[in-house]
Amino acid sequence: MVTLNHPTARKMSEEYLTPYLPNALQPIAKISAEGQRRIKYAQEEAELKQSLEEDAIRNATNNAIKEKIKSFGGNETTLGYMVPSYANHGGSPPKACFVSLITERDSMTQILQSIDEVQVKFNKNFAYPWVFLSQGELDETKKEMIKQAMTDSMNGNPEVVDITFAEIPAAEWEYPEWIEENKAADSLIALANIPDGDSRAVRYQARYLAGFFWRHPALDEFDWYWRVDPGIELYCDIDYDLFRWMQDKNKVFGFTLSMSEAKEANEKIWDVTKKFGKDFPKLIAKDNFKAFVTKKDSEDFNNCEFISNFEIGNLNFYRSPAYRKFFEYIDKEGGIFYWKWSDSIIHTIGLSMLLPKDKIHFFENVGFHYEKYDNCPLNDDIWNQYNCDCDQGNDFTFKSTSCGEHYFDIVKKDKPEGWNRLP
Structure with a gap:
Protein backbone atom coordinates (compact mmCIF):
# COMPACT_ATOMS: atom_id res chain seq x y z
CA MET A 1 0.00 0.00 0.00
CA VAL A 2 1.32 3.49 -0.88
CA THR A 3 0.67 6.48 1.32
CA LEU A 4 0.90 9.96 -0.21
CA ASN A 5 2.30 12.29 2.45
CA HIS A 6 3.49 15.26 0.43
CA PRO A 7 0.62 17.46 -0.88
CA THR A 8 2.42 18.21 -4.14
CA ALA A 9 3.13 14.54 -4.71
CA ARG A 10 -0.50 13.70 -3.98
CA LYS A 11 -1.69 16.17 -6.60
CA MET A 12 0.88 15.08 -9.21
CA SER A 13 0.00 11.41 -8.73
CA GLU A 14 -3.67 11.77 -9.68
CA GLU A 15 -2.95 11.57 -13.43
CA TYR A 16 -0.83 8.46 -12.90
CA LEU A 17 -3.28 6.66 -10.62
CA THR A 18 -6.37 6.59 -12.76
CA PRO A 19 -5.30 3.94 -15.36
CA TYR A 20 -4.24 1.53 -12.66
CA LEU A 21 -7.18 1.70 -10.27
CA PRO A 22 -9.82 -0.98 -10.65
CA ASN A 23 -12.34 1.56 -9.43
CA ALA A 24 -11.24 5.20 -9.34
CA LEU A 25 -13.96 5.97 -6.82
CA GLN A 26 -12.66 3.59 -4.20
CA PRO A 27 -10.81 5.52 -1.44
CA ILE A 28 -8.32 2.68 -0.87
CA ALA A 29 -7.00 0.45 -3.65
CA LYS A 30 -4.10 -1.76 -4.47
CA ILE A 31 -1.85 -0.17 -7.07
CA SER A 32 0.16 -2.01 -9.70
CA ALA A 33 3.97 -1.97 -9.69
CA GLU A 34 3.99 0.61 -12.51
CA GLY A 35 1.59 2.81 -10.58
CA GLN A 36 3.76 2.61 -7.48
CA ARG A 37 6.84 3.48 -9.52
CA ARG A 38 5.13 6.58 -10.91
CA ILE A 39 3.93 7.66 -7.49
CA LYS A 40 7.41 7.23 -6.01
CA TYR A 41 8.84 9.25 -8.89
CA ALA A 42 6.28 12.01 -8.30
CA GLN A 43 7.12 12.11 -4.59
CA GLU A 44 10.84 12.31 -5.28
CA GLU A 45 10.29 15.11 -7.80
CA ALA A 46 8.18 17.05 -5.30
CA GLU A 47 10.71 16.56 -2.49
CA LEU A 48 13.55 17.67 -4.75
CA LYS A 49 11.60 20.75 -5.75
CA GLN A 50 10.90 21.58 -2.11
CA SER A 51 14.57 21.06 -1.19
CA LEU A 52 15.70 23.38 -3.99
CA GLU A 53 13.20 26.02 -2.88
CA GLU A 54 14.44 25.77 0.72
CA ASP A 55 18.06 26.05 -0.44
CA ALA A 56 17.17 29.12 -2.48
CA ILE A 57 15.47 30.74 0.51
CA ARG A 58 18.43 29.85 2.74
CA ASN A 59 20.92 31.27 0.26
CA ALA A 60 18.86 34.42 -0.19
CA THR A 61 18.67 34.82 3.59
CA ASN A 62 22.42 34.31 3.99
CA ASN A 63 23.13 36.84 1.25
CA ALA A 64 20.75 39.32 2.87
CA ILE A 65 22.51 38.79 6.21
CA LYS A 66 25.90 39.40 4.63
CA GLU A 67 24.68 42.61 3.00
CA LYS A 68 23.15 43.78 6.28
CA ILE A 69 26.36 43.10 8.18
CA LYS A 70 28.29 45.03 5.54
CA SER A 71 25.89 47.97 5.79
CA PHE A 72 26.63 48.23 9.53
CA GLY A 73 30.37 48.33 8.98
CA GLY A 74 31.13 44.64 9.38
CA ASN A 75 31.29 42.18 12.26
CA GLU A 76 33.50 44.48 14.31
CA THR A 77 30.55 46.76 15.10
CA THR A 78 27.88 45.79 17.61
CA LEU A 79 25.02 46.07 15.09
CA GLY A 80 26.92 44.15 12.44
CA TYR A 81 27.77 41.35 14.84
CA MET A 82 24.15 40.99 15.98
CA VAL A 83 22.54 40.77 12.52
CA PRO A 84 22.12 36.95 12.44
CA SER A 85 20.15 36.96 15.71
CA TYR A 86 17.51 39.20 14.10
CA ALA A 87 17.18 37.10 10.91
CA ASN A 88 14.46 35.09 12.65
CA HIS A 89 12.14 38.13 12.51
CA GLY A 90 8.54 36.88 12.67
CA GLY A 91 9.65 33.25 12.55
CA SER A 92 10.06 30.59 15.22
CA PRO A 93 10.46 31.62 18.88
CA PRO A 94 13.72 33.43 19.66
CA LYS A 95 16.61 31.47 21.15
Whole structure:
Protein backbone atom coordinates (compact mmCIF):
# COMPACT_ATOMS: atom_id res chain seq x y z
CA MET A 1 0.00 0.00 0.00
CA VAL A 2 1.32 3.49 -0.88
CA THR A 3 0.67 6.48 1.32
CA LEU A 4 0.90 9.96 -0.21
CA ASN A 5 2.30 12.29 2.45
CA HIS A 6 3.49 15.26 0.43
CA PRO A 7 0.62 17.46 -0.88
CA THR A 8 2.42 18.21 -4.14
CA ALA A 9 3.13 14.54 -4.71
CA ARG A 10 -0.50 13.70 -3.98
CA LYS A 11 -1.69 16.17 -6.60
CA MET A 12 0.88 15.08 -9.21
CA SER A 13 0.00 11.41 -8.73
CA GLU A 14 -3.67 11.77 -9.68
CA GLU A 15 -2.95 11.57 -13.43
CA TYR A 16 -0.83 8.46 -12.90
CA LEU A 17 -3.28 6.66 -10.62
CA THR A 18 -6.37 6.59 -12.76
CA PRO A 19 -5.30 3.94 -15.36
CA TYR A 20 -4.24 1.53 -12.66
CA LEU A 21 -7.18 1.70 -10.27
CA PRO A 22 -9.82 -0.98 -10.65
CA ASN A 23 -12.34 1.56 -9.43
CA ALA A 24 -11.24 5.20 -9.34
CA LEU A 25 -13.96 5.97 -6.82
CA GLN A 26 -12.66 3.59 -4.20
CA PRO A 27 -10.81 5.52 -1.44
CA ILE A 28 -8.32 2.68 -0.87
CA ALA A 29 -7.00 0.45 -3.65
CA LYS A 30 -4.10 -1.76 -4.47
CA ILE A 31 -1.85 -0.17 -7.07
CA SER A 32 0.16 -2.01 -9.70
CA ALA A 33 3.97 -1.97 -9.69
CA GLU A 34 3.99 0.61 -12.51
CA GLY A 35 1.59 2.81 -10.58
CA GLN A 36 3.76 2.61 -7.48
CA ARG A 37 6.84 3.48 -9.52
CA ARG A 38 5.13 6.58 -10.91
CA ILE A 39 3.93 7.66 -7.49
CA LYS A 40 7.41 7.23 -6.01
CA TYR A 41 8.84 9.25 -8.89
CA ALA A 42 6.28 12.01 -8.30
CA GLN A 43 7.12 12.11 -4.59
CA GLU A 44 10.84 12.31 -5.28
CA GLU A 45 10.29 15.11 -7.80
CA ALA A 46 8.18 17.05 -5.30
CA GLU A 47 10.71 16.56 -2.49
CA LEU A 48 13.55 17.67 -4.75
CA LYS A 49 11.60 20.75 -5.75
CA GLN A 50 10.90 21.58 -2.11
CA SER A 51 14.57 21.06 -1.19
CA LEU A 52 15.70 23.38 -3.99
CA GLU A 53 13.20 26.02 -2.88
CA GLU A 54 14.44 25.77 0.72
CA ASP A 55 18.06 26.05 -0.44
CA ALA A 56 17.17 29.12 -2.48
CA ILE A 57 15.47 30.74 0.51
CA ARG A 58 18.43 29.85 2.74
CA ASN A 59 20.92 31.27 0.26
CA ALA A 60 18.86 34.42 -0.19
CA THR A 61 18.67 34.82 3.59
CA ASN A 62 22.42 34.31 3.99
CA ASN A 63 23.13 36.84 1.25
CA ALA A 64 20.75 39.32 2.87
CA ILE A 65 22.51 38.79 6.21
CA LYS A 66 25.90 39.40 4.63
CA GLU A 67 24.68 42.61 3.00
CA LYS A 68 23.15 43.78 6.28
CA ILE A 69 26.36 43.10 8.18
CA LYS A 70 28.29 45.03 5.54
CA SER A 71 25.89 47.97 5.79
CA PHE A 72 26.63 48.23 9.53
CA GLY A 73 30.37 48.33 8.98
CA GLY A 74 31.13 44.64 9.38
CA ASN A 75 31.29 42.18 12.26
CA GLU A 76 33.50 44.48 14.31
CA THR A 77 30.55 46.76 15.10
CA THR A 78 27.88 45.79 17.61
CA LEU A 79 25.02 46.07 15.09
CA GLY A 80 26.92 44.15 12.44
CA TYR A 81 27.77 41.35 14.84
CA MET A 82 24.15 40.99 15.98
CA VAL A 83 22.54 40.77 12.52
CA PRO A 84 22.12 36.95 12.44
CA SER A 85 20.15 36.96 15.71
CA TYR A 86 17.51 39.20 14.10
CA ALA A 87 17.18 37.10 10.91
CA ASN A 88 14.46 35.09 12.65
CA HIS A 89 12.14 38.13 12.51
CA GLY A 90 8.54 36.88 12.67
CA GLY A 91 9.65 33.25 12.55
CA SER A 92 10.06 30.59 15.22
CA PRO A 93 10.46 31.62 18.88
CA PRO A 94 13.72 33.43 19.66
CA LYS A 95 16.61 31.47 21.15
CA ALA A 96 16.11 32.89 24.61
CA CYS A 97 16.45 31.94 28.26
CA PHE A 98 16.26 33.23 31.81
CA VAL A 99 19.60 33.63 33.57
CA SER A 100 19.74 33.50 37.35
CA LEU A 101 23.00 33.94 39.23
CA ILE A 102 23.11 32.17 42.60
CA THR A 103 25.82 33.15 45.08
CA GLU A 104 26.64 31.95 48.58
CA ARG A 105 24.80 34.98 49.98
CA ASP A 106 21.44 34.19 48.32
CA SER A 107 18.63 32.46 50.20
CA MET A 108 16.59 29.66 48.65
CA THR A 109 13.43 31.45 49.76
CA GLN A 110 14.26 34.42 47.56
CA ILE A 111 15.40 32.23 44.67
CA LEU A 112 12.15 30.26 44.69
CA GLN A 113 10.13 33.47 45.03
CA SER A 114 11.74 34.89 41.89
CA ILE A 115 11.08 31.70 39.93
CA ASP A 116 7.44 31.73 40.95
CA GLU A 117 7.03 35.42 40.04
CA VAL A 118 8.42 34.98 36.52
CA GLN A 119 6.74 31.67 35.84
CA VAL A 120 3.27 32.74 36.98
CA LYS A 121 3.32 36.26 35.52
CA PHE A 122 4.97 35.36 32.20
CA ASN A 123 6.62 32.04 31.45
CA LYS A 124 3.69 29.69 32.08
CA ASN A 125 2.50 30.84 28.64
CA PHE A 126 5.85 30.58 26.82
CA ALA A 127 8.00 27.93 28.56
CA TYR A 128 11.39 29.50 27.89
CA PRO A 129 14.29 27.58 29.49
CA TRP A 130 16.22 28.61 32.61
CA VAL A 131 19.97 28.66 33.20
CA PHE A 132 21.18 28.82 36.82
CA LEU A 133 24.80 29.88 37.21
CA SER A 134 26.11 29.21 40.70
CA GLN A 135 29.17 30.07 42.74
CA GLY A 136 30.17 26.47 43.40
CA GLU A 137 27.98 23.49 42.60
CA LEU A 138 24.45 23.57 43.97
CA ASP A 139 23.64 20.61 46.17
CA GLU A 140 20.99 18.15 45.02
CA THR A 141 18.45 19.35 47.58
CA LYS A 142 18.51 22.89 46.16
CA LYS A 143 18.34 21.59 42.60
CA GLU A 144 15.28 19.49 43.44
CA MET A 145 13.60 22.47 45.12
CA ILE A 146 14.12 24.55 41.96
CA LYS A 147 12.86 21.74 39.71
CA GLN A 148 9.78 21.31 41.88
CA ALA A 149 9.06 25.05 41.77
CA MET A 150 9.16 24.89 37.96
CA THR A 151 6.90 21.83 37.88
CA ASP A 152 4.37 23.47 40.21
CA SER A 153 4.30 26.64 38.09
CA MET A 154 3.58 24.64 34.91
CA ASN A 155 0.59 22.77 36.35
CA GLY A 156 2.61 19.73 37.34
CA ASN A 157 4.23 19.08 33.96
CA PRO A 158 7.97 18.56 34.60
CA GLU A 159 8.84 18.33 30.90
CA VAL A 160 7.66 21.77 29.87
CA VAL A 161 10.60 23.93 31.02
CA ASP A 162 14.24 22.99 30.42
CA ILE A 163 16.56 23.72 33.35
CA THR A 164 20.35 23.92 33.22
CA PHE A 165 22.60 24.11 36.28
CA ALA A 166 26.16 25.28 35.68
CA GLU A 167 29.08 26.43 37.81
CA ILE A 168 30.90 29.73 37.47
CA PRO A 169 34.59 29.11 36.71
CA ALA A 170 36.61 29.95 39.83
CA ALA A 171 39.09 32.01 37.80
CA GLU A 172 36.29 34.41 36.86
CA TRP A 173 35.35 35.03 40.50
CA GLU A 174 38.59 36.42 41.95
CA TYR A 175 41.08 39.25 41.55
CA PRO A 176 42.65 39.30 38.08
CA GLU A 177 46.44 39.17 38.08
CA TRP A 178 46.96 42.89 37.44
CA ILE A 179 45.04 44.03 40.53
CA GLU A 180 47.09 45.27 43.50
CA GLU A 181 45.31 43.55 46.37
CA ASN A 182 46.48 46.02 49.03
CA LYS A 183 45.11 48.92 46.99
CA ALA A 184 41.84 47.01 46.49
CA ALA A 185 41.61 46.36 50.24
CA ASP A 186 42.06 50.08 50.93
CA SER A 187 39.03 50.85 48.75
CA LEU A 188 36.86 48.54 50.85
CA ILE A 189 37.63 50.77 53.83
CA ALA A 190 37.36 54.06 51.95
CA LEU A 191 33.94 53.23 50.46
CA ALA A 192 32.40 51.55 53.50
CA ASN A 193 29.88 54.40 53.79
CA ILE A 194 28.06 53.52 50.51
CA PRO A 195 25.90 50.40 49.95
CA ASP A 196 28.13 47.29 49.58
CA GLY A 197 31.16 49.58 49.41
CA ASP A 198 33.09 47.31 51.78
CA SER A 199 32.17 44.07 49.99
CA ARG A 200 34.78 42.17 47.99
CA ALA A 201 32.16 39.58 46.94
CA VAL A 202 29.98 42.26 45.36
CA ARG A 203 32.95 43.39 43.27
CA TYR A 204 33.65 39.83 42.12
CA GLN A 205 30.02 39.52 41.13
CA ALA A 206 30.04 42.87 39.32
CA ARG A 207 33.07 41.88 37.25
CA TYR A 208 31.55 38.51 36.38
CA LEU A 209 28.23 39.99 35.27
CA ALA A 210 29.88 42.81 33.34
CA GLY A 211 32.37 40.71 31.45
CA PHE A 212 31.91 36.97 31.78
CA PHE A 213 28.40 35.57 32.27
CA TRP A 214 27.65 35.78 28.55
CA ARG A 215 30.76 33.70 27.78
CA HIS A 216 29.53 30.69 29.76
CA PRO A 217 29.09 27.59 27.54
CA ALA A 218 25.62 27.06 29.04
CA LEU A 219 24.51 30.18 27.17
CA ASP A 220 26.17 29.42 23.84
CA GLU A 221 22.94 28.27 22.17
CA PHE A 222 21.02 31.42 23.12
CA ASP A 223 20.72 34.88 21.55
CA TRP A 224 18.59 36.50 24.26
CA TYR A 225 18.54 36.57 28.05
CA TRP A 226 16.33 37.85 30.83
CA ARG A 227 18.21 38.32 34.09
CA VAL A 228 16.29 37.15 37.15
CA ASP A 229 17.81 38.00 40.54
CA PRO A 230 16.76 36.38 43.85
CA GLY A 231 14.05 38.39 45.60
CA ILE A 232 12.58 40.23 42.60
CA GLU A 233 8.83 40.61 42.12
CA LEU A 234 6.69 41.21 39.03
CA TYR A 235 3.62 43.34 39.65
CA CYS A 236 1.81 42.88 36.32
CA ASP A 237 0.72 40.00 34.09
CA ILE A 238 2.76 39.87 30.88
CA ASP A 239 0.59 38.31 28.19
CA TYR A 240 2.90 38.81 25.21
CA ASP A 241 6.34 37.44 24.38
CA LEU A 242 8.91 40.04 25.46
CA PHE A 243 11.74 38.20 23.73
CA ARG A 244 9.91 38.10 20.40
CA TRP A 245 8.91 41.74 20.82
CA MET A 246 12.57 42.72 21.35
CA GLN A 247 13.60 40.69 18.31
CA ASP A 248 10.86 41.90 15.98
CA LYS A 249 11.26 45.55 17.03
CA ASN A 250 15.05 45.38 16.53
CA LYS A 251 15.78 46.29 20.14
CA VAL A 252 18.93 45.24 21.98
CA PHE A 253 18.37 46.04 25.65
CA GLY A 254 15.32 46.58 27.84
CA PHE A 255 15.13 47.95 31.40
CA THR A 256 12.55 48.96 34.01
CA LEU A 257 14.53 51.01 36.55
CA SER A 258 17.32 53.56 36.40
CA MET A 259 19.08 55.61 39.04
CA SER A 260 21.97 57.95 39.74
CA GLU A 261 24.71 55.94 41.45
CA ALA A 262 26.93 57.33 44.20
CA LYS A 263 29.65 59.50 42.68
CA GLU A 264 32.33 57.89 44.87
CA ALA A 265 31.63 54.47 43.34
CA ASN A 266 32.18 55.64 39.76
CA GLU A 267 35.34 57.68 40.24
CA LYS A 268 37.31 58.03 36.97
CA ILE A 269 35.10 55.70 34.90
CA TRP A 270 34.02 58.53 32.60
CA ASP A 271 37.60 59.65 32.03
CA VAL A 272 38.46 56.09 31.01
CA THR A 273 35.42 55.94 28.73
CA LYS A 274 36.37 59.16 26.95
CA LYS A 275 39.89 57.83 26.45
CA PHE A 276 38.43 54.63 24.98
CA GLY A 277 36.39 56.74 22.55
CA LYS A 278 39.52 58.56 21.40
CA ASP A 279 41.48 55.33 21.00
CA PHE A 280 38.68 53.49 19.16
CA PRO A 281 36.49 56.15 17.51
CA LYS A 282 35.09 53.73 14.91
CA LEU A 283 33.46 51.65 17.65
CA ILE A 284 31.38 54.55 18.98
CA ALA A 285 27.90 54.33 17.44
CA LYS A 286 26.39 57.10 15.39
CA ASP A 287 23.31 58.59 17.06
CA ASN A 288 24.41 56.94 20.30
CA PHE A 289 22.83 57.36 23.74
CA LYS A 290 25.68 59.28 25.37
CA ALA A 291 23.16 61.92 26.43
CA PHE A 292 21.74 59.47 28.97
CA VAL A 293 25.01 59.30 30.93
CA THR A 294 25.91 62.99 30.68
CA LYS A 295 24.39 66.11 32.18
CA LYS A 296 22.10 68.32 30.13
CA ASP A 297 24.03 70.75 27.94
CA SER A 298 27.43 69.39 29.00
CA GLU A 299 29.82 66.46 28.60
CA ASP A 300 30.04 65.87 32.35
CA PHE A 301 29.16 62.42 33.67
CA ASN A 302 25.87 62.23 35.60
CA ASN A 303 26.27 58.73 37.15
CA CYS A 304 23.03 57.48 35.56
CA GLU A 305 22.70 53.73 35.15
CA PHE A 306 20.12 51.10 34.21
CA ILE A 307 19.52 49.06 37.36
CA SER A 308 20.68 45.61 36.33
CA ASN A 309 18.39 43.48 38.50
CA PHE A 310 16.00 43.54 35.54
CA GLU A 311 17.60 43.21 32.13
CA ILE A 312 16.32 41.76 28.88
CA GLY A 313 18.96 41.84 26.21
CA ASN A 314 20.72 40.39 23.22
CA LEU A 315 23.68 38.29 24.35
CA ASN A 316 25.43 38.96 21.07
CA PHE A 317 25.88 42.60 22.04
CA TYR A 318 28.27 41.49 24.81
CA ARG A 319 29.87 38.88 22.55
CA SER A 320 30.62 41.47 19.88
CA PRO A 321 34.26 42.50 19.34
CA ALA A 322 33.30 46.09 20.18
CA TYR A 323 31.90 45.34 23.65
CA ARG A 324 34.66 42.84 24.41
CA LYS A 325 37.24 45.50 23.64
CA PHE A 326 35.33 48.03 25.75
CA PHE A 327 35.11 45.67 28.73
CA GLU A 328 38.78 44.70 28.52
CA TYR A 329 39.70 48.40 28.42
CA ILE A 330 37.55 49.13 31.49
CA ASP A 331 38.65 45.98 33.32
CA LYS A 332 42.38 46.70 32.96
CA GLU A 333 41.89 50.07 34.68
CA GLY A 334 40.99 48.20 37.88
CA GLY A 335 38.08 50.46 38.81
CA ILE A 336 35.82 47.53 39.69
CA PHE A 337 38.13 46.86 42.66
CA TYR A 338 39.86 50.21 43.28
CA TRP A 339 36.52 52.01 43.36
CA LYS A 340 33.21 50.20 42.90
CA TRP A 341 32.39 50.18 39.22
CA SER A 342 29.32 47.97 39.01
CA ASP A 343 28.00 45.74 36.25
CA SER A 344 25.10 48.21 36.00
CA ILE A 345 27.32 51.19 35.21
CA ILE A 346 29.60 49.22 32.86
CA HIS A 347 26.61 47.83 30.95
CA THR A 348 24.97 51.25 30.83
CA ILE A 349 28.01 53.08 29.46
CA GLY A 350 28.74 50.30 26.99
CA LEU A 351 25.17 50.28 25.70
CA SER A 352 25.01 54.08 25.56
CA MET A 353 28.25 54.48 23.60
CA LEU A 354 28.24 51.42 21.32
CA LEU A 355 24.58 51.42 20.22
CA PRO A 356 22.18 53.85 18.55
CA LYS A 357 19.77 55.19 21.15
CA ASP A 358 16.71 53.61 19.51
CA LYS A 359 18.01 50.13 20.42
CA ILE A 360 17.37 50.68 24.13
CA HIS A 361 13.82 50.32 25.49
CA PHE A 362 12.09 51.24 28.75
CA PHE A 363 9.41 48.69 29.71
CA GLU A 364 6.92 50.92 31.48
CA ASN A 365 4.29 48.15 31.32
CA VAL A 366 6.41 45.64 33.25
CA GLY A 367 5.67 46.22 36.92
CA PHE A 368 8.84 45.31 38.80
CA HIS A 369 10.16 45.40 42.36
CA TYR A 370 13.65 44.91 43.76
CA GLU A 371 14.55 45.86 47.33
CA LYS A 372 13.37 49.48 47.74
CA TYR A 373 12.77 50.21 44.04
CA ASP A 374 9.44 49.90 42.19
CA ASN A 375 8.45 50.29 38.58
CA CYS A 376 4.66 50.62 38.75
CA PRO A 377 2.89 51.86 35.58
CA LEU A 378 1.55 55.38 36.14
CA ASN A 379 -0.63 55.18 33.04
CA ASP A 380 -3.99 53.92 34.32
CA ASP A 381 -4.83 52.19 31.04
CA ILE A 382 -1.59 50.20 31.20
CA TRP A 383 -2.07 49.50 34.91
CA ASN A 384 -5.52 48.04 34.23
CA GLN A 385 -4.67 46.27 30.96
CA TYR A 386 -1.87 44.24 32.55
CA ASN A 387 -3.72 43.56 35.80
CA CYS A 388 -1.07 45.28 37.89
CA ASP A 389 -0.96 44.89 41.65
CA CYS A 390 1.19 47.78 42.85
CA ASP A 391 0.90 51.23 44.40
CA GLN A 392 1.50 53.89 41.76
CA GLY A 393 2.60 56.23 44.53
CA ASN A 394 5.67 54.05 45.06
CA ASP A 395 6.83 54.23 41.45
CA PHE A 396 10.51 55.17 41.31
CA THR A 397 10.66 56.35 37.69
CA PHE A 398 10.39 60.08 38.42
CA LYS A 399 11.85 60.23 41.93
CA SER A 400 14.75 62.62 42.53
CA THR A 401 17.46 59.92 42.52
CA SER A 402 16.03 58.21 39.45
CA CYS A 403 17.14 58.93 35.88
CA GLY A 404 13.66 58.29 34.50
CA GLU A 405 12.78 61.93 33.82
CA HIS A 406 16.14 62.38 32.10
CA TYR A 407 15.44 59.34 29.91
CA PHE A 408 11.96 60.56 28.93
CA ASP A 409 13.35 63.97 27.99
CA ILE A 410 16.14 62.54 25.82
CA VAL A 411 13.93 60.19 23.82
CA LYS A 412 11.14 62.81 23.69
CA LYS A 413 8.65 60.44 25.24
CA ASP A 414 5.44 61.87 26.75
CA LYS A 415 5.37 61.54 30.51
CA PRO A 416 2.29 59.92 32.07
CA GLU A 417 -0.36 62.10 33.63
CA GLY A 418 0.47 63.04 37.21
CA TRP A 419 4.15 62.08 36.97
CA ASN A 420 5.28 65.26 38.77
CA ARG A 421 2.77 64.98 41.61
CA LEU A 422 4.39 61.93 43.18
CA PRO A 423 6.00 62.36 46.63
